[in-house]
Amino acid sequence: MDNYLIPPKTRIGHIHLKVSDLQRSIYFYCDLLGFEVMNTFGDSAAFLSAGGYHHHIGLNTWYSKNRSPAPEQAPGLYHTAILYPEQRDLAVALNRLILAEYPITGSSDHGVSQAIYLDDPDGNGVELYWDRPEKEWQFEDGKIVMDNRPLHLEDLLSLL
Incomplete structure (x- = not known):
């Protein structure tokens, strides 16, 4: 190749x-x-x-x-990622989920982005996220540095 x-x-x-x-x-x-x-x-x-x-x-x-959802341990789609244009838009989405009492399965600050994770009604993973501006991304040896730090949801909701 x-x-x-x-x-x-x-x-x-x-x-x-x-x-x-x-x-x-x-x-x-x-x-x-x-x-x-x-x-x-x-x-x-x-x-x-x-x-x-x-x-x-x-x-x-x-x-x-x-039909039943595909088994979690089977090959297939891990998640669909939906990119929001602004951090406040992600906060609005989070607030809507909270108000609807929809279960959130996780959240993370990846350094380059902030993400909220949930499953759709058929068990398909969904990531709702916002990318930080590229000028804020960290690089090491020419590669993007990503992390998996906790995302403080209260801080995100304070943007509303």
Whole structure:
């Protein structure tokens, strides 16, 4: 193999998840996290967006309607990461989760970012995060230094 590197401005455009209950998943991603339904295909699929893009998240029940979540120890998706533009936006998301009494499975300050972790209704991991400006990132020997320090949720909520 040659030393091909994907172009630096390449982005991952969307994720498409198999879900067991479409309406329950729409509630989670739209009513709780704030995405907007852009299109549906009957009662089997929905396409959700932030800001009017054709879709960032696809949901479908084509192979998974009324099925149990995949086993935690099985290969598959670890989590979907949703990047918020500002730290205050992450605080708003955290506050919405707290008000809805939705379970949060973890949080962390990675140095380059701050993250909140939870599972969607089908057990798919979800990371809600905000990146610090790149000028604040730490480097050592030309590599980004990342950490796994506690994220102080009270400090984050103080931005509201």
